Amino acid sequence: MIHTPRTLKAYRKQIRKTLEQQFLRKTLDNFAVAYRESRVKAFADLDLEDLRDGIARARDHALERLPELFEAFKAQAEAAGVRVHLAGTAAEANVIIAAIAAENGVRRIVKSKSMTAEEIFLNDHLQQAGYEVTETDLGEWIIQLRQEGPSHMVMPAIHLSRYQVGELFSEVAGSNQDPEDIDRLVKVARHALRPRFIAADMGISGGNFAIADSGAIGLVTNEGNARLVTTLPRVHVALVGLEKLIPDLKTALTILKALPRNATGQALTSYVTWIKGRTPCTTGPDGTKVQHVVFLDNGRLERARHPVFGQALRCIRCGACANVCPVYRLLGGHGFGHVYIGAIGLILTWFYHGRDNARAIAKNCLNCQSCKSVCPARIDLPWLIKQVGRQVMDADGRRPLRNRMLAKVMRNRKWFHGLLKAAAVTQKPLADGPRLRHLPFLLGRAHDFRTLPTLAAKSFREQWPTFRPQVDDPKLRVALFIGCAQDFIYPEQAKAAVSLLARYGVAVDFPHEQTCCGLPLTMMAENETAREVAQQNLAALDPDPYDYLLTLCASCGSHIRENYPKLLQEHNTVPVNVRQLAAKIIDFSSFMVKVLQVQPGDFQGEGQSVAYHAPCHLCRGLEVTTEPRTLLQIADTDYLPAADEEVCCGFSGSYSVDFPEMSALLLERKLENLTATGADLFVTDCPGCIMQLRGGLERKGATQRVMHMAEWLWESRKKDWI
Numbered sequence: 001m002i003h004t005p006r007t008l009k010a011y012r013k014q015i016r017k018t019l020e021q022q023f024l025r026k027t028l029d030n031f032a033v034a035y036r037e038s039r040v041k042a043f044a045d046l047d048l049e050d051l052r053d054g055i056a057r058a059r060d061h062a063l064e065r066l067p068e069l070f071e072a073f074k075a076q077a078e079a080a081g082v083r084v085h086l087a088g089t090a091a092e093a094n095v096i097i098a099a100i101a102a103e104n105g106v107r108r109i110v111k112s113k114s115m116t117a118e119e120i121f122l123n124d125h126l127q128q129a130g131y132e133v134t135e136t137d138l139g140e141w142i143i144q145l146r147q148e149g150p151s152h153m154v155m156p157a158i159h160l161s162r163y164q165v166g167e168l169f170s171e172v173a174g175s176n177q178d179p180e181d182i183d184r185l186v187k188v189a190r191h192a193l194r195p196r197f198i199a200a201d202m203g204i205s206g207g208n209f210a211i212a213d214s215g216a217i218g219l220v221t222n223e224g225n226a227r228l229v230t231t232l233p234r235v236h237v238a239l240v241g242l243e244k245l246i247p248d249l250k251t252a253l254t255i256l257k258a259l260p261r262n263a264t265g266q267a268l269t270s271y272v273t274w275i276k277g278r279t280p281c282t283t284g285p286d287g288t289k290v291q292h293v294v295f296l297d298n299g300r301l302e303r304a305r306h307p308v309f310g311q312a313l314r315c316i317r318c319g320a321c322a323n324v325c326p327v328y329r330l331l332g333g334h335g336f337g338h339v340y341i342g343a344i345g346l347i348l349t350w351f352y353h354g355r356d357n358a359r360a361i362a363k364n365c366l367n368c369q370s371c372k373s374v375c376p377a378r379i380d381l382p383w384l385i386k387q388v389g390r391q392v393m394d395a396d397g398r399r400p401l402r403n404r405m406l407a408k409v410m411r412n413r414k415w416f417h418g419l420l421k422a423a424a425v426t427q428k429p430l431a432d433g434p435r436l437r438h439l440p441f442l443l444g445r446a447h448d449f450r451t452l453p454t455l456a457a458k459s460f461r462e463q464w465p466t467f468r469p470q471v472d473d474p475k476l477r478v479a480l481f482i483g484c485a486q487d488f489i490y491p492e493q494a495k496a497a498v499s500l501l502a503r504y505g506v507a508v509d510f511p512h513e514q515t516c517c518g519l520p521l522t523m524m525a526e527n528e529t530a531r532e533v534a535q536q537n538l539a540a541l542d543p544d545p546y547d548y549l550l551t552l553c554a555s556c557g558s559h560i561r562e563n564y565p566k567l568l569q570e571h572n573t574v575p576v577n578v579r580q581l582a583a584k585i586i587d588f589s590s591f592m593v594k595v596l597q598v599q600p601g602d603f604q605g606e607g608q609s610v611a612y613h614a615p616c617h618l619c620r621g622l623e624v625t626t627e628p629r630t631l632l633q634i635a636d637t638d639y640l641p642a643a644d645e646e647v648c649c650g651f652s653g654s655y656s657v658d659f660p661e662m663s664a665l666l667l668e669r670k671l672e673n674l675t676a677t678g679a680d681l682f683v684t685d686c687p688g689c690i691m692q693l694r695g696g697l698e699r700k701g702a703t704q705r706v707m708h709m710a711e712w713l714w715e716s717r718k719k720d721w722i
């Protein structure tokens with residue numbers, strides 16, 4: 001039975017317990033690193049982006065035609081002697097499959113791995129009806145013996161050590177099993193499962209593809225057990241999600257190019273099986289096998305038509321969105337999902353297992369974009385996860401007090417900025433130099449893993465009228481969008497950038513009416529206010545007079561470019577200036593390298609050893625990866641690459657408030673990796689990351705400095721150049 005916490009409090013308690021499992025973290029760490037490397041190798045000879053476009057297109061095309069594809073499949077399959085069923089709900093599917101078992105006098109059932117069967121709790125239903133059901137995929141069999149759900153869609157027992165399996169198999173075999181002898185452990189499974197295959201009356205499989213123009217199903221497996229399940233018993237039932245319908249084999253082969261590569265880094269799995277029509281079977285009623293295909297709707301038809309959530313049904317179940325997720329890497333699937341796990345699991349839980357199961361887990365997303373960047377079907381997973389949060393909140397009819405307060409304050413720019421100004425004055429009793437003290441009293445002890453900065457005495461916008469550099473005859477005009485952190489906490493970062501740009505003859509404007517980009521509101525699923533704030537910024541930032549809209553905060557930049565159109569689309573109006581604005585957005589490093597083409601001679605970093613942290617919203621949101629590293633070389637530094645350079649630092653705004661334990665661990669790893677380079681300066685491009693890294697270093701009493709790229713460049717400029 002799967003117990004998924006329904007409140008944030010209960011979920012955090014579960015998280016704290018899970019984080020104590022050192023073995024789990026180590027295993028998932030090793031896997032994450034190995035997976036990343038093997039995936040890159042597996043796709044080396046393919047045009048991956050082209051393939052992803054092709055899969056997304058093909059899946060969308062199929063999803064638009066599901067009823068038609070179902071009818072075509074049914075006609076073809078039934079002509080070949082197969083009975084085809086359509087189950088509207090999970091309960092109906094269970095009843096249909098139990099009825100097939102009853103009418104064929106079945107007692108023993110073997111199963112191959114099927115997430116759709118997990119979705120409907122098929123084993124429980126059949127066992128309660130008196131059938132003996134045996135999972136035959138090694139991982140599935142292990143978790144069946146342990147009475148657990150899968151912790152990964154492709155590798156269901158990845159959370160277990162060989163010692164745990166050795167102990168379990170010792171019980172199964174009735175003799176002590178050496179956990180180091182993997183071959184021997186596999187033999188135990190083989191020895192136990194073979195007789196089950198032979199004695200089984202019915203085999204149940206899933207289906208990776210249901211091909212409409214032939215009535216065939218396709219299975220992609222690694223262990224060969226699915227072949228035994230579908231061939232040996234006299235009855236075969238394939239349980240297939242309706243969204244697996246595709247028009248033809250060509251589409252299946254396109255998906256097959258990505259599925260094993262993205263799942264496990266294999267060019268192809270050990271077995272790809274195509275089954276069409278009834279096959280000879282000596283124990284079958286008339287010398288042929290009884291064959292059924294049960295399609296499961298369970299809300300799929302309705303979701304496929306949904307303008308926002310429809311894309312989730314493109315999923316080909318490769319599991320990659322878990323493999324790269326920093327949250328999954330810390331918690332595994334039992335702590336990060338319900339039946340379905342990982343990024344897609346947070347969405348499918350709401351689809352198939354209801355809002356109570358989705359409520360707490362859907363909050364556990366850093367919005368780091370890693371899942372989106374590897375999804376072969378180009379599903380916008382982080383956005384959909386936030387929209388699930390929104391749907392849950394709407395259905396609950398309750399918005400947390402924090403949400404309501406934030407929305408109220410952010411809606412009114414003058415009020416919001418006035419409050420920040422007032423806080424900059426009243427914070428003094430809480431301040432200890434540039435940082436706040438008494439943090440645990442404000443937020444709770446779990447938040448004490450980092451210090452937090454104080455607000456600047458004077459915001460950037462207050463300093464702007466006197467600071468604004470004069471640029472005569474400018475070669476470029478740029479509007480600066482700096483976001484709240486640089487405006488009110490770190491104005492020195494923005495001043496460094498503006499000072500540098502002035503030296504290069506760039507005239508910078510600071511449109512005063514700009515306000516928060518609205519990302520914190522989106523993170524808290526406050527779409528209405530996020531939309532209002534977006535509209536305020538659109539009104540403040542007329543792109544026409546400017547060559548570029550420069551942002552020094554990767555999160556603001558990627559939110560404006562990626563999310564403004566989606567927010568405004570919800571009202572079916574995407575103003576033209578959103579597209580113009582999005583097209584003109586550029587981050588600081590790209591502007592320096594690609595637009596200004598700055599040269600090494602301008603800087604004297606004097607071989608300073610520097611490690612770099614790549615902000616999620618820069619390397620994946622804005623897809624800027626080479627320019628910051630190039631800039632570090634240009635600045636005459638000794639750039640020392642860190643491990644997991646592009647993995648989230650754990651800041652993610654309100655996430656670190658809701659999940660301080662997770663944020664603290666992600667930060668700890670990030671600092672370990674940066675520190676291991678031996679660099680004494682850490683450079684990045686996002687003020688949120690700077691807050692997290694500095695706060696963590698200060699709390700440890702470490703001496704490394706953390707700087708925004710603009711600050712470092714300003715500091716390392718040639719002094720005779722100013």
Ligand code: SF4
Nearest residue numbers: 315316318319321375
């Ligand atoms: S959402 Fe994408 S990455 Fe995740 S399992 Fe589905 S296809 Fe794979």
Ligand code: SF4
Nearest residue numbers: 325365366368369371
């Ligand atoms: S955005 Fe990041 S944290 Fe959220 S589900 Fe995707 S990979 Fe995980």
